[in-house]
Amino acid sequence: MDYRDNYWDDESGVWFLVPKAVYEDPCNWYEDHMPWHRGSNQDWGWVHDVSSRVPLDATGIASATLTIRAWDVDSAEGEDDAIFVNSRYLGSLVGVDRDWQAVTFNLPAPVLNDLWNNAQLYVYMDIDQMLNPSIGYRVTLDNSILTIRYNTSGTAPTTVPVFRFWSPLSSSHFYTTNEAERDSILANYSSDIWTYEGTAYNALLTxxxxxxxxxxxxxxxxxxxxxYTISTTEKDGIIATYPSSVWTYEGIAFYAFAAGEQPLGTSPVYRFWSPLVSHHFFTMNAAEKDYILANYSSSVWTYEGIAWYAFEP
Structure with missing residues (x-):
């Protein structure tokens, strides 16, 4: 995380301005605080979000560290810049006069549990919490690095694209992970029968x-x-209720995650039913979902909720 992307001030709506552009001090004190700084009444907070970086075969977190690099932390003179993560006190920054120094904190077990469950680390720094009014210590941050060591099974599955076709002839969509099936459709059918719409999302083969x-x-x-359905109950109900002339079971299309069981880094696939054309439609595209809801009545497209979770294309 680079703090130079994190701005604010009352007039311009940014956290930081380049100090030299704000203060024309002949003593050049602002040069000690390049590129950005905050004072003791301007406490800092930020979030590390690792939801898209968790290994697919992760089974937990073995350990994690938070490293913060700051300029001119005068800890020997009484400056106390306290670091909290997920509302738990980690410790304080230490440093040397007029130089950069990195401080690494080991995250305790309760924070590791939070990080595993939520994939987010909320960091708060109480700048000079002793608040020495005669000195007014400041902090300049360069970066914050969250390093996580995951426990893994060593058998991470491979994601594959789910290809999407639209048929103007039958007013229906078709989805497949099978490249040979995709290529056969492209080779044997014109676009007025099957129009290839690209990758809908990524799923698992196993x-x-x-x-x-x-x-x-x-x-x-x-x-x-x-x-398509991820529900075993729905699958079994169709097989038990309808003959193959109505619904023929073709097997497993791919693997995805049921709602409530999805890992971090996945996104919902939305399901619609059309009473008008008697077909279902599935999309991961939230804008596409919202457009259908805004422009079609339930007699044309009925929203049935989240079908499953998969990976962004």
């Missing part, structure tokens, strides 16, 4: 050691469309 579940695929000869 569950591996993850909590991924199979997404089941059905074909309806009568409706000329496919249906």
């Amino acid at each position: 569950a591996g050691t993850t909590a991924a579940r199979p997404v089941h695929r059905f074909w309806s000869p009568s409706a000329s469309g496919h249906f």
Whole structure:
């Protein structure tokens, strides 16, 4: 995290201005605080979000450290810049006069648990918490680095693209991870029958050691469309209720994550049902979902919630 991206001041709405542009001090004290600084009444807070960086085969966090690099922390003179993470006190910065110094903190077990469950670390720095009014210590930060060592199973599954087609002929979508199936459609059908729309999202070919579940695929000869579900109950209900002339079970299309079981770094895939054309539609694109909700009544497209969670394309 680079603090030079973090601005604010009352007039311009940014945290920091370049000190030299603000203070024309002949003593050049501002040069001690380049590129940015804050004073004792301007406490700092920031977030490290690692949700998109958790290994797929992670089973927990073994250890983690937070390293903060700051300029001219006069700890020997009484400056006390206290660091808190997730509301827990870690310690204070230490430094040397007129120089940069990095301080590394080991994160305690309760914070590791928070980090594993939420993938976010909330950092707060109480600048010169003893608040020496006669000196008014300041802090200049260069960067903050969160380093995490995960426990892993060593068997991370590989993600694959889920290809999306649209058929103007049947007013339905088709999804497949099979490149040969995709290529066959492209080679044998014109775009007025099947229009290739690219990658919808990424999924898994196998569950591996993850909590991924199979997404089941059905074909309806009568409706000329496919249906997909991650629900075993829904799959079993279709197989028990309908003959193959109505719904033919075609097996597992790919693996994804049920709502409530999704790992960090995944996004929801939304499900719609159209009573008008008797087909389902699935999309990860939130803008596409919102557009349908804003422009179509439920008699055209009924929103059925989150189908499953998968990975951004």
